[in-house]
Amino acid sequence: MTWLLAIPLLPALAFALLAPLPRVTRNALRWVPAVAMAGSLAGALAAFAMVLRSGGGDQPIYHTSFAIATIGGKALDVGIQLDAVAAIMLLVVTIVGMCVQVYSLGYMHRDGRVGWYFAVLSLFSAAMLGLVLASDFLLLYMCWEVMGLCSYLLIGFWHTQEAPRMASIKAFLTTRVGDVGFAIALAIMYASVGSFGFAAVLHGYSWTPALATAVSLLLLFGAMGKSAQVPLHVWLPDAMAGPTPASALIHAATMVAAGVYLVARAMPLFEISQVALTVTLVVGTGTALLGALLATVQHDIKKVLAYSTISQLGYMFIALGTGSAVAGLFHLMTHAFFKSLLFLGAGVIIHAVHTQDMREMGGLRKLLPWTTAAFTAGALALAGVFPFSGFWSKDEILVSLWSGGHYVVFALALFAAFLTAFYMTRLWFRVFAGPAQKPEVREAHVEMIVPMVLLAGISLVVGFASPFFATFLGEHGGWPDIMMAVGSSAVATSGIVAGWWVFGKKAVDTEALKARFPHLYGIFDNKFYFDRTYEFVFVNAYNRLSDALWTFDTKVIDGAVDGFGHAWSAVAGGSWTFDAKVIDGAVMGLASTVTWIGARVRRLQAGRVQTYQRLVMAAVILLVLWIALKGA
Amino acid sequence: MSAVVGLREFLVLSAVLFALGLYGALSKKSAIMILMAIELMTNAVNIALIAMSRFLTPGLMTGQFFAAFIMVVSTAEIGLGLALVLALYRRTRTVEVDRIDRLKG
Numbered sequence: 259m260t261w262l263l264a265i266p267l268l269p270a271l272a273f274a275l276l277a278p279l280p281r282v283t284r285n286a287l288r289w290v291p292a293v294a295m296a297g298s299l300a301g302a303l304a305a306f307a308m309v310l311r312s313g314g315g316d317q318p319i320y321h322t323s324f325a326i327a328t329i330g331g332k333a334l335d336v337g338i339q340l341d342a343v344a345a346i347m348l349l350v351v352t353i354v355g356m357c358v359q360v361y362s363l364g365y366m367h368r369d370g371r372v373g374w375y376f377a378v379l380s381l382f383s384a385a386m387l388g389l390v391l392a393s394d395f396l397l398l399y400m401c402w403e404v405m406g407l408c409s410y411l412l413i414g415f416w417h418t419q420e421a422p423r424m425a426s427i428k429a430f431l432t433t434r435v436g437d438v439g440f441a442i443a444l445a446i447m448y449a450s451v452g453s454f455g456f457a458a459v460l461h462g463y464s465w466t467p468a469l470a471t472a473v474s475l476l477l478l479f480g481a482m483g484k485s486a487q488v489p490l491h492v493w494l495p496d497a498m499a500g501p502t503p504a505s506a507l508i509h510a511a512t513m514v515a516a517g518v519y520l521v522a523r524a525m526p527l528f529e530i531s532q533v534a535l536t537v538t539l540v541v542g543t544g545t546a547l548l549g550a551l552l553a554t555v556q557h558d559i560k561k562v563l564a565y566s567t568i569s570q571l572g573y574m575f576i577a578l579g580t581g582s583a584v585a586g587l588f589h590l591m592t593h594a595f596f597k598s599l600l601f602l603g604a605g606v607i608i609h610a611v612h613t614q615d616m617r618e619m620g621g622l623r624k625l626l627p628w629t630t631a632a633f634t635a636g637a638l639a640l641a642g643v644f645p646f647s648g649f650w651s652k653d654e655i656l657v658s659l660w661s662g663g664h665y666v667v668f669a670l671a672l673f674a675a676f677l678t679a680f681y682m683t684r685l686w687f688r689v690f691a692g693p694a695q696k697p698e699v700r701e702a703h704v705e706m707i708v709p710m711v712l713l714a715g716i717s718l719v720v721g722f723a724s725p726f727f728a729t730f731l732g733e734h735g736g737w738p739d740i741m742m743a744v745g746s747s748a749v750a751t752s753g754i755v756a757g758w759w760v761f762g763k764k765a766v767d768t769e770a771l772k773a774r775f776p777h778l779y780g781i782f783d784n785k786f787y788f789d790r791t792y793e794f795v796f797v798n799a800y801n802r803l804s805d806a807l808w809t810f811d812t813k814v815i816d817g818a819v820d821g822f823g824h825a826w827s828a829v830a831g832g833s834w835t836f837d838a839k840v841i842d843g844a845v846m847g848l849a850s851t852v853t854w855i856g857a858r859v860r861r862l863q864a865g866r867v868q869t870y871q872r873l874v875m876a877a878v879i880l881l882v883l884w885i886a887l888k889g890a
Numbered sequence: 891m892s893a894v895v896g897l898r899e900f901l902v903l904s905a906v907l908f909a910l911g912l913y914g915a916l917s918k919k920s921a922i923m924i925l926m927a928i929e930l931m932t933n934a935v936n937i938a939l940i941a942m943s944r945f946l947t948p949g950l951m952t953g954q955f956f957a958a959f960i961m962v963v964s965t966a967e968i969g970l971g972l973a974l975v976l977a978l979y980r981r982t983r984t985v986e987v988d989r990i991d992r993l994k995g
Contacts, residue, residue: 863994864991864994865991865992865994866987866988866990866991867987867990868915868916868917868924868987868988871915871916872916875912875916
């Protein structure tokens with residue numbers, strides 16, 4: 259089963275092929291990553307079929323590892339494994355990846371650097387597929403970082419503009435903060451266990467609770483950076499400056515879910531430490547509420563979806579916080595499908611009306627029928643309406659909260675669900691209902707419609723896999739409790755009705771509300787002051803530190819350097835004087851001596867032939883005399 | 891002491907002629923005179939060659955042949971020399987060699 263390696267390697271090869279090519283050739287070969295992705299999709303389907311035939315469970319059916327380095331006599335192994343979780347993640351990543359690749363062919367076809375876009379997208383897919391196949395934390399971390407790089411490159415894809423450039427740096431640095439935690443966790447792991455392998459770390463070592471708590475919290479911190487959890491969520495809304503299909507793949511479906519995947523993988527470690535689970539629960543709840551609240555006040559359609567993503571990721575962390583990796587992963591899967599669908603739909607809308615501001619949209623229902631249908635399916639799934647997938651996965655999380663006895667969090671999660679339905683309704687009425695503001699809008703190309711319809715279909719049916727999903731992962735599964743289903747449906751419906759009442763029927767004047775509660779609106783408008791706080795605490799402090807260092811630099815370091823320079827200059831001056839007087843004097847003296855001798859000697863050169871001839875004669879006579887005398 | 895003219899007399903004549911020629915070549919101002927003096931030296935050499943040949947190797951004609959060659963070559967040399975003198979005169983309006991000092995360093 260070495261062919262499993264081909265699943266991540268095919269897109270990586272596509273990147274390696276495209277990256278060194280000149281731009282024109284690369285643009286012409288933009289279909290190569292799609293072909294590679296199709297190969298990976300086929301591989302993922304085959305892998306899924308094999309796991310399905312073996313019955314799933316939590317034991318890997320295949321594992322291989324190889325040493326990548328030997329440090330201090332110890333081999334550093336990385337490996338891949340195939341188990342139920344990996345098989346499902348492979349399917350999710352390849353299906354969404356395939357849809358995004360095909361969609362991008364239509365979406366990006368006018369861009370001058372489309373080849374580079376596809377190359378990076380391909381590298382990203384390779385990293386994500388490598389991450390879900392990894393059988394140890396080391397390979398997982400490596401892929402994790404490559405994804406961070408690709409995210410940075412794609413957010414800053416339109417690097418000639420200010421906003422994407424700043425957003426890419428912000429995303430890179432913010433996720434790096436979390437990654438430091440991850441790296442420290444790796445160090446502790448290796449120091450105590452002596453291995454990075456999942457099996458060895460999670461099952462083959464008896465952790466002390468304190469150490470398990472430390473490692474879990476550090477891993478959680480890394481996951482919070484990647485998955486945009488409060489307080490490290492600030493990069494994700496800004497990351498919307500990148501191309502929309504890239505947002506669909508990276509910042510909705512896969513990379514931001516990698517944090518959830520990491521925590522789900524490390525769940526045995528979290529279970530040793532109740533503290534880590536509680537922290538996860540608190541972080542998830544805070545994120546779910548904050549994201550949902552902020553999504554209700556955004557005017558940029560992509561920002562609404564971004565905050566929605568933050569909120570839903572918070573939901574997944576809530577599930578993980580209750581110790582239910584299955585519920586978290588199931589919500590990860592359903593969310594990946596419907597949120598990438600929503601982003602792709604938003605891409606079509608942005609292309610059609612040339613703005614991201616929802617206040618300038620409206621009435622697109624008749625103009626973009628296919629997009630409207632697909633987007634509505636995604637919105638209903640997100641709102642958690644039966645029978646769309648979001649309903650099932652959200653119910654599982656609520657059930658695990660209820661059965662775990664977390665009643666406060668349960669109530670807050672229900673409130674977040676209400677808000678989710680509310681802001682999606684708001685978005686829907688803003689964008690699709692009402693009078694058309696731009697009548698010349700055209701429906702998208704077929705290569706953009708087909709992936710959306712496919713994702714809409716998956717979002718519609720995948721929820722019914724709910725009980726089998728848990729069984730497949732080796733847990734007890736079943737249909738959600740009927741009371742819970744009714745309750746959550748009631749919440750979702752009330753959210754939709756409230757949204758309709760405010761934004762469809764326009765029974766409430768939102769502007770008047772804004773004027774009535776300026777302070778409250780200010781808090782929302784400033785995104786709960788997270789960015790402001792970071793700017794004040796970290797950026798300004800950093801700048802002040804930089805200023806202080808700069809002063810130190812100019813005064814002390816530069817002073818020392820300048821002093822040394824002056825001293826050296828004095829030495830050089832003395833040396834110059836010696837040089838000018840003694841060395842040059844000697845050379846000049848030699849030269850003038852030679853000149854003086856030359857002036858004497860040149861008198862011999864009278865220029866008269868007879869003078870020369872007389873000299874020759876005299877010489878001959880002298881020579882003859884010398885020979886004669888010597889001979890005698 | 892017989893009055894026979896022998897090799898020694900010829901060599902003395904040759905040496906006298908050569909010395910006269912050398913003196914002329916080194917002291918005359920006119921280029922024409924220098925050429926003539928050089929001619930005198932050449933002929934002194936010729937006399938010496940023929941005398942040597944006549945008295946030392948009577949059976950061979952080596953010296954005579956050399957003398958004939960030298961005459962031919964010196965004729966050519968005089969022609970060349972006179973042509974040079976003419977060209978020199980055209981440029982400098984003089985044939986006095988001590989006024990021609992363009993090789994002066």
